[in-house]
Amino acid sequence: MSKLTTNTAATEENQFSEVRAKATLAKKSAGAMNRLTTAQKNKALLAMAEALVSHTEELIAANSDDLQRGRELGTSESLLDRLKLTEERIGAIAEGLRQIAELPDPVGDMLEQIERPNGLRIEKIRVPLGVIGIIYEARPNVTVDAAGLCLKTGNPVVLRGGSAALASNRKIIEVLQQALDTTAVPREALQLIEDSDRASVNEMLTLNGLLDVIIPRGGRSLIQNVVQNATVPVIETGAGVCHTYLDATADTQMAEAITLNAKVQRPSVCNSMETLLVHADFAQAHLTSLAERFRDAGVELRGCARTRALVPWAVTATEEDYGTEYNDYIMNVKVVDHLDEALEHIARYGTLHSECIVTEDKAHAERFLQEVDAAAVYHNASTRFTDGFEFGFGAEIGISTQKLHARGPMGLPALTSTKYRVYGTGQIRE
Template structure:
């Protein structure tokens, strides 16, 4: 079993060094890491092939294999993500505001690193470089514990990043990898209070639930994505079709893909046949309520469980609703507070939807697939936070910081 105490000590010591590192130095090192990822592409792809072969033996679905698979293009995208992080403003040391109180004290609120961040994630190797670069830029040491499906890929990526740091005489303990995928080690990491300042789970519902119920370390909850697209009675047919096809089919294995289509009764008969034809090109299985089923040529009956399910596959639940209010009520009942979209030309309908839907990202006339740190201009993301404390939505650099008050006096003492 991996000695997590040792990893924690190493991370804690390195975090003090990172906190003092100048922005220019951090950016230079990030660019060096990005170049190292591209230079070691063959090593990373070879490791990924081991993971893919094992996943196929274990009967992993094609959509889940897509989450795991690395290609030259995806590795280049990972390197580009690191470069984008390097190009972003450094929040560390930023003083948000300063004021003088009645005692003449000059008080400022300054951004500082969280310290040591632990991340438990599943089968997406890109999380390794995203997390490492974001944590490094914000002066945080990170301990990464990936899933068994991507073990070889993650290990290769961390090895490349650590070697890049060592080449510049920087401690490799800034980015550490838990080379043990056992449940016991994961649970130990969840209780590493003496060394971890925060723990971030990124993965499926079971992983997140386990971390929330087991961890004694403070947790930032990232969410699964039971995302909806609602087509209003004032929607444009072509726009609605393009958005739902993109949200469901562009990459169904990710958390910002749509799982349920809601459509207003007044346009259901005209819109659903067109949408069905477009989705048939991707062999999407439609699970429909009675009204939608009567319009579709092919569908299966939707169950109560379907409304609450993150399929992560070419499956879409479909429900006809009588009003915008009913759509909003359905979404707020079944969603995971991730990403929701309305398609409508009615300004008042879109404003009501944006105001009343409870989710981290709410869209008017756009695909839910945009909920992503890269798309939002953050360079990368740690995850999509679906909670309301500290961080919400795609977690970029500011969300990996805390604050402290800096106070300047001239000999004042309190009477």
């Protein structure tokens, strides 16, 4: 039961483990990282971008080892495609680093200034968060992206990617560390865990004192493992059972455009729609034809009884279906009698990610935006916009689905903490 016991045992066992050794190196670099100027960090980001491009051939060679091992293991084509590096993709990844260099540096920003009656002057300043652990799956672009975002915010990073991308990640980190050697950024700030055993993930989760935060990026089981087992603070990301509610007064064309976009523009991502809620009046008038559009787009519909009365080819939705994040060409449809029923359904099955109402009724829109508890709530726009780039942040480290620290798309400020600097002239407390 006690994680304390587990943690202490782990500490003793793994005194010289790869994870502990690398996290210790990262931690030791935190002071130097905190002292870097914005110019020094940007120069390092550009050097990293340049190095990736100039080592394209080596990167592709390392990546082809991963791809070959993947094929031998029978990995699906879609996963192999995510894993694959090409000259064009490496160029795009490098360009991502250059864009991070262009973004304003949040570190050092003064968020508050307080003058107290006793003369104390208090400043609240943004500072780096500390050592960030990132646990993710088989996309080598995440390795570079996460490294860039953490470096820009002065945070050392310990990366633990999926074993399927190990050869690629190893080469990427080698290239990036070499690039850092020509800059003011210590190479120790960039660490890759190569141990592909699951135990290395679990060791990271309880590395309190060395890691300041862990951010999981990936599928549900990866995220659940982190949330359930970490004693290090976690920023939970990703799971999204998103709804769109078509109110009685929804504009027909808008309803169709928004729901199709939310479902099929990219079904595999967390901000895509899983369940369509439809007011009975709108359903009566338009659901049959709307359903046709989804069928044309290759979407399987799972409906309630009232949906099936209007769309006989839809299969019956189960209780479990309403709680499922399909990330696929499948969608639940439920007819409701009023806004309250839609709100109740979302409160029950939603994952606090992104929820939308399509309506011409302003009072209904305001109630929906006020009462739905989610990171992002939409009136008359696709839930697919929940994204750091779409929100104008210029970057995204993930989409937080928790309420602490950061909620929704996380840009650079989500990778910072704060510190109070207090200037006195000898004040003591009475």
